[in-house]
Amino acid sequence: MADFKLEDIRNLFKNKSRIEVRLSGAGGQGLILASVIMAEAVGLFEGKNVAQTQAYGPEARGGATRADVVISEGEIYYPKATKVDLLLVMTEEALTKYKHVLKPEGVLIYDEFYVHPKTLPVSRSFGFDITRTARDVVGKMVTANMVALGIISALTGIMSEEALKKAVERKAPEGTEEINLKAVEEGIKLVKERFK
């Protein structure tokens, strides 16, 4: 893997007129909720225009899920991702399906717990042990989506830690704020350790 500085990655997302994010995986991994939280963080607390859409199957768990967050300084006409700046994949299937929509300079984040890529589609590909961290460090596997959001915030700067935490507090189901914030924190830590 090429050596990237955290600052260089974050600079990619600075002053961009349109940023397209796709969160993908399976039903039940909480990716749609994660996308809604991301939309709130960016739209309410970073003051940008945002459109959030989703595509999922009829199953409550399983089935391919993707959620797109489009962030723009101007008006957003097409609300879905066309060429993705940031792709999160939480299953092998999602990686196979969506690696082609990544921009060459785009960033891929994959969950090492589920995804073991033989080849990396872009040079800025980063594996993190997302689900394992949620299960073993945070203590609840279902918080993997929040760990992922923490990683996205720290790695890309699309939303500040502060904005993300405010959005999590607003959107997390009552009584689960604390554990979800802890999960975000652990995600941030993963990035800090990687780039220290």
Place this chain on the structure above:
Amino acid sequence: MSEFKRVGIIQGNEACAVAAIDAGVRFFAGYPITPSTEIAEMLAAELPKVGGRFIQMEDELGSMAALVGASFAGLKPMTATSGPGFSLMQENLGFAAMVEAPCVVVNVQRGGPSTGLPTKASQGDVMQAKWGSHGNYPIIALAPHTVREVYDATVMAVNFAEEYRTPVVLLLDEVIGHMRERVVLPMPEEIKVVNRKKPSEPPEFYKPYKHTEDYIPPMAIFGEGYRFLTTGLFHDEMGFPTSDDNEITKLVKRLHKKIYAHEEKIWRYEEFMTEDAEYLLIAYGSAARAAKEAVLLTRKEGKKVGLLRILTVWPFPAKIVRELANGKKAVLVCELNYGELVGEVERATKGLNVPVFFKGRWDGELLHPFEIRDFIKGV
């Protein structure tokens, strides 16, 4: 009064529910179905707070029947459904048209036929909205394209239903219904709310289906002392069943004129970069968002393309389409179906010598701007 979130990241279905309450809807009968469920969910929580009623019915046949009843009881009624439920509502939707009961049916379209694609987008019910029930009747149908416009179109739908004493169909689709955008919704006092025309004559002179000058009969409320007969059979001005050919002719004509004599007030559309356009795209609902992006992409490559975005799909704004299509090199219609409104465009442009092309998608995915761009290139 309910306190709604009006500023922030708001979903299309949420905006619909807020607008319904703002526009005066006080009755909802429905049967939850993806991708419309959030509307029922929210109104179930909010309607009782404003003195309204929410009923989860046994099915969509009953839902539509309950709407007609609530309408005659003087309330502004609404239901929300998707394709399979919309099919089941057709019989009583025709009844609502025949007895002229103001009501709003929201159809958040998903892939079909049958149970089809519960969680994916479609615009496959545009023709069903117009021709879904049997017999001769017109309809008003609106297809908004942003969360903010869902609010406006919902208010408009309720107002049109009241003003023209007719059922109105609000055609959302999965993308528009489920999409969240950063929006600012108006406060209730900022919007115009229309209430149905009430009779001015004393009860003994009241005719519930009177052939008035504007074709819209004033509507009394059941139980207010007016004689009010209701039947799905052809009826005279008093509401008595009739098979008199003159009466039947008059009623069918009036039902149509009620909408078509006022169509220019009902038409809503947007011209997007059409001033210098040589090619005209036509789209509505979520597909229009892809079309707008495609206009920008194509213009960057030097081809002058504009978009006519239609909000009022029924009554179809044929005159506007013809005026804008005139002199263009080609007209391109983009829809999430196998070809529905394109037929109306062809009719509207007949004899203009402007070719009409169609780009559709029916796999549950939203048309991609690149697809439309490449399609324009090929014309």
